[in-house]
Amino acid sequence: MSTAAAATSPVKAVTRSRLFWPAVVLAVLLVANLAFTPDFFAVRLQGGHLYGSLIDILHFGAPLILVSLGMTLVIATGGIDLSVGSTVAISGALACLHISESSDPGSLGTVLTALGIALGTAVLLGTVNGLLVAKAGVQPIIATLILMVAGRGVAQLITDGQIITVTSDPYKMIGGGYWLTMPFAILLSALVVLATVLLTRSTALGLLLESVGGNPVASRLVGIRAMRLVALVYVFSALCAALAGLMVSSNVSAADGNNAGLWIELDAILAVVLGGTSLNGGRFSIGGTVLGALIIQTLSTTVYTIGIPPETTLVFKAFVVIVVCLIQSPAFRAKLAARGARTRRTTRSHAAAPTNREVGA
Amino acid sequence: MSKRAAAALVAGAMVAVLTACGSGGGGGSADKGAGHKLVVGFSQVGAESGWRTANTKSIQESAKKAGIELKFSDAQQKQENQIKAIRSFIQQKVDVIAFSPVVESGWDTVLKEAKDAHIPVILTDRAVDSKDESLYVSFLGSDFVEEGKKAGDWLVKEYASAGGDVNIVQLEGTTGSAPANDRKSGFADAIKGEPKFKVVASQTGDFTRAKGKEVMQAFLKSQPKIDVLYAHNDDMALGAIQAIEEAGKKPGTDIKIVSVDGVKDALSAMSQGKINYDVECNPLLGDQLMDLVKKVKAGESVPRRIKTEEGTFTPEQATAALPNRQY
Numbered sequence: 001m002s003t004a005a006a007a008t009s010p011v012k013a014v015t016r017s018r019l020f021w022p023a024v025v026l027a028v029l030l031v032a033n034l035a036f037t038p039d040f041f042a043v044r045l046q047g048g049h050l051y052g053s054l055i056d057i058l059h060f061g062a063p064l065i066l067v068s069l070g071m072t073l074v075i076a077t078g079g080i081d082l083s084v085g086s087t088v089a090i091s092g093a094l095a096c097l098h099i100s101e102s103s104d105p106g107s108l109g110t111v112l113t114a115l116g117i118a119l120g121t122a123v124l125l126g127t128v129n130g131l132l133v134a135k136a137g138v139q140p141i142i143a144t145l146i147l148m149v150a151g152r153g154v155a156q157l158i159t160d161g162q163i164i165t166v167t168s169d170p171y172k173m174i175g176g177g178y179w180l181t182m183p184f185a186i187l188l189s190a191l192v193v194l195a196t197v198l199l200t201r202s203t204a205l206g207l208l209l210e211s212v213g214g215n216p217v218a219s220r221l222v223g224i225r226a227m228r229l230v231a232l233v234y235v236f237s238a239l240c241a242a243l244a245g246l247m248v249s250s251n252v253s254a255a256d257g258n259n260a261g262l263w264i265e266l267d268a269i270l271a272v273v274l275g276g277t278s279l280n281g282g283r284f285s286i287g288g289t290v291l292g293a294l295i296i297q298t299l300s301t302t303v304y305t306i307g308i309p310p311e312t313t314l315v316f317k318a319f320v321v322i323v324v325c326l327i328q329s330p331a332f333r334a335k336l337a338a339r340g341a342r343t344r345r346t347t348r349s350h351a352a353a354p355t356n357r358e359v360g361a
Numbered sequence: 362m363s364k365r366a367a368a369a370l371v372a373g374a375m376v377a378v379l380t381a382c383g384s385g386g387g388g389g390s391a392d393k394g395a396g397h398k399l400v401v402g403f404s405q406v407g408a409e410s411g412w413r414t415a416n417t418k419s420i421q422e423s424a425k426k427a428g429i430e431l432k433f434s435d436a437q438q439k440q441e442n443q444i445k446a447i448r449s450f451i452q453q454k455v456d457v458i459a460f461s462p463v464v465e466s467g468w469d470t471v472l473k474e475a476k477d478a479h480i481p482v483i484l485t486d487r488a489v490d491s492k493d494e495s496l497y498v499s500f501l502g503s504d505f506v507e508e509g510k511k512a513g514d515w516l517v518k519e520y521a522s523a524g525g526d527v528n529i530v531q532l533e534g535t536t537g538s539a540p541a542n543d544r545k546s547g548f549a550d551a552i553k554g555e556p557k558f559k560v561v562a563s564q565t566g567d568f569t570r571a572k573g574k575e576v577m578q579a580f581l582k583s584q585p586k587i588d589v590l591y592a593h594n595d596d597m598a599l600g601a602i603q604a605i606e607e608a609g610k611k612p613g614t615d616i617k618i619v620s621v622d623g624v625k626d627a628l629s630a631m632s633q634g635k636i637n638y639d640v641e642c643n644p645l646l647g648d649q650l651m652d653l654v655k656k657v658k659a660g661e662s663v664p665r666r667i668k669t670e671e672g673t674f675t676p677e678q679a680t681a682a683l684p685n686r687q688y
Contacts, residue, residue, distance in 0.1 A: 051609075163570070259571070304575075305583035307562055307583075
């Protein structure tokens with residue numbers, strides 16, 4: 001450890017990166033699967049599209065990536081959005097209801113109208129959240145809790161407690177279709193992620209968000225319109241959730257108001273945290289969030305492929321998450337390194353105290 | 362609306378007269394004078410699935426048809442709501458209380474209160490776990506073990522002449538729920554006699570389409586050979602069918618599918634040959650419940666356990682039943 005003398009060595013630069021530990025965890029999980037399923041990494045063409053476990057992880061992870069993306073920006077401003085799961089359910093329910101009631105469910109026009117209705121409603125829901133938080137000053141966890149509880153009821157009201165099945169090829173495309181041999185859902189979320197990265201990192205937007213999350217008062221005093229920014233972030237989060245809702249319902253060609261997006265808000269928060277964004281607000285990492293979401297999805301796939309009994313699934317997941325969080329904690333790593341050093345050189349017990357401990361922003 | 366209500370009232374009055382003759386004043390709250398209509402308090406689990414909605418509708422419609430006044434309460438999957446509802450039924454002095462318990466245990470106190478108020482209690486669809494059997498008069502509902510057994514029996518018959526191993530994957534319901542536990546054990550009992558049946562993978566799909574599809578996709582990649590899929594409900598089977606099709610296989614042919622429930626979408630998939638066998642789990646127990654209510658109120662002895670009338674579907678039967686399916 002101590003032999004890595006030069007602080008500027010490229011190895012150290014890589015391990016210092018915030019994306020390093022999430023990436024390591026993801027890689028370890030994937031490799032662990034290889035032990036149980038030898039052809040885990042095999043990807044082949046099947047009926048004109050790519051087919052393999054890795055594609056599955058990306059495909060089923062796509063909605064979670066989207067929801068987590070919106071959540072990242074909300075958390076960056078120091079807020080939290082619990083209502084995304086309900087928004088997922090509402091958007092899927094609205095779109096499927098419109099398509100199932102139309103006279104021509106297979107036409108592109110019907111599907112575009114359905115998308116318009118779903119995304120439009122999401123903007124409305126996001127605005128309500130945003131105004132509650134930014135204008136009315138309600139605590140984000142409470143403001144979005146309202147929609148989390150009520151929204152699930154609204155979704156059930158829309159579907160009448162039933163599962164609405166639709167048969168519409170254009171709609172099927174969003175979550176279950178393939179384009180250029182890739183699942184369309186993967187391409188769509190990649191596009192949204194890319195657009196968000198460009199928007200936040202090549203303009204000042206990302207910096208402003210971090211500033212608002214880091215210190216709202218100071219931000220306001222230097223002339224940042226914090227209120228509008230915070231409100232906008234909730235709209236963005238709702239839009240991402242709605243898009244994810246369309247994917248989820250389109251993937252199974254059915255809207256399930258009771259179960260679609262159930263507890264996805266918790267997975268999304270977990271993904272953000274695993275990706276190294278602090279829940280206190282401030283600095284955020286979109287790349288980390290994407291890795292976090294993929295870790296969660298890989299974990300699910302691992303449970304299925306290595307055959308962990310359903311009764312112990314949650315314990316297994318909790319164990320992995322705890323380990324991941326510990327590995328990511330600089331304080332824990334420093335302690336571990338210190339202990340390792342102490343046992344190696346028993347004579348100098350206090351020598352290896354952590355000196356360059358990273359401090360959270 | 363008012364006409365219908367009036368008609369129901371008349372019918373109710375007739376029933377009340379009839380029951381008054383039969384019961385002979387045995388019940389505690391039956392002596393409310395002439396024109397008294399039988400009142401049933403019903404506490405439903407919630408509206409969590411299409412199956413449950415059909416169950417609710419059936420009970421409401423049957424009550425109307427039988428001229429019984431129904432006080433309906435939705436517990437939204439919470440036991441405390443259900444206990445509150447039962448207490449309010451006791452205060453309102455309803456004639457019979459019926460409910461589908463959200464969970465199995467913790468009912469002794471409130472059921473004792475009902476017993477002390479001389480109000481008979483009928484359980485529907487789900488059982489309670491109580492040592493004191495006098496707390497309820499009857500349990501009307503599906504036998505989930507039997508459903509699993511029916512699925513297993515079909516499999517044994519279907520593969521009677523087949524040599525070699527039969528690899529089965531199982532999509533379980535919500536972990537810990539009674540239908541998931543019972544359908545699993547009933548199925549396991551039915552196939553345990555023959556070692557050629559092997560359950561090679563079994564995971565929960567939470568009774569939903571999306572999870573059913575996701576888990577099946579993983580199964581298709583991790584299991585080299587799958588002959589049969591056994592799903593604990595139709596929604597998971599419907600999700601799995603999509604996964605099988607995307608893997609380039611034919612559901613119902615390359616992989617045989619056995620499922621439970623018999624909802625409309627599944628029967629429609631059966632008529633296309635995508636599901637091979639479906640065990641019915643009947644939510645339409647309204648008529649049976651109202652019959653039972655009348656008998657209980659009339660003082661007749663009723664069986665402790667009444668199973669709902671349930672059948673099974675082959676693809677031909679499914680095609681025939683499809684046009685009249687309500688849910």
